[in-house]
Amino acid sequence: MKAYIFSMILGLVSLPVSADVMQSVADLQHDWAKVNYTLTGDAQEKAFESLVEKANSVVKQYPDAAESHIWRGIIESSYAGAKGGLGALSLAKAAKADLEQAMKLDDTALDGSAYTSLGTLYAKVPGWPIGFGDDDKAEVMLKKALTINPTGIDSNFFYAQYLIDSNQYEEAETYLLKAQQAPARLTRPLADEGRQQEIEKALQQVRYKLGNEQHAGITH
Structure with a gap:
């Protein structure tokens, strides 16, 4: 007791x-x-x-x-x-x-x-x-x-950035889309807004790279 x-x-x-x-x-x-x-x-x-x-x-x-x-x-x-x-x-x-x-x-x-x-x-x-x-x-x-926080905006975004730097664009797009769909952090609206803008910019970069690779006939 x-x-x-x-x-x-x-x-x-x-x-x-x-x-x-x-x-x-x-x-x-x-x-x-x-x-x-x-x-x-x-x-x-x-x-x-x-x-x-x-x-x-x-x-x-x-x-x-x-x-x-x-x-x-x-x-x-x-x-x-x-x-x-x-x-x-x-x-x-x-x-x-x-x-x-x-x-x-x-x-x-x-x-x-x-x-x-x-x-x-x-x-x-x-x-x-x-x-x-x-x-x-x-x-x-x-x-x-990602094992600790598989749906997080930051865990998915920064792994996608690593993949972009490694020229793994298809996989990077997958994780960027996961980041884009991450649950909103209600106490951090400005951070979420800024990160979503970074995600959109990274998606444009990845899709541009993928488009160029497809045009050149490069396959993964």
């Missing part, structure tokens, strides 16, 4: 902390969508720099929450993409460290988003000796993300 009461108390104590973590993460998600989809150029870079600092505060407050590390990693990797060049490599490495830490804490957190994000990093970052990019690791991570 005492053990039951103690476990109930622990549950009551942990609920507000969990709610606080998710509210902080939701704030980061909202800010990221605004920066990623409504800003460009220097304004976007400066906003990402500020957002990294905000994410640092969240991680400092909740160091044992996988969700805080995932979103700092996503913000760092997005900042790296906006920054470009060799100067972005340190940000990509920081993102990799955050995502790996998130996996150690809870690899299924946020529907396996750590796998999606780390897989995309492995796919986009240059390989040795410049960076840590690795297409084989990218494929493993992105497929793992």
Whole structure:
């Protein structure tokens, strides 16, 4: 009976902390969508720099929450993409460290988003000796993300991107269509709108490639 009461108390104590973590993460998600989809150029870079600092505060407050590390990693990797060049490599490495830490804490957190994000990093970052990019690791991570979240917009979109980079256009189209039909995330309308625009652009690219291959008589 005492053990039951103690476990109930622990549950009551942990609920507000969990709610606080998710509210902080939701704030980061909202800010990221605004920066990623409504800003460009220097304004976007400066906003990402500020957002990294905000994410640092969240991680400092909740160091044992996988969700805080995932979103700092996503913000760092997005900042790296906006920054470009060799100067972005340190940000990509920081993102990799955050995502790996998130996996150690809870690899299924946020529907396996750590796998999606780390897989995309492995796919986009240059390989040795410049960076840590690795297409084989990218494929493993992105497929793992799909096993955790088979109908997700991001898990399907980023695996499709990997397939496009690998010139596997027919398969890429399949996953882009799955991403297009993914359930809406009611708390993330701006992110969904931006991602759907990226999906449509990628579909046009894939269908253009497939049309050219068919015209040239190339078969798979």
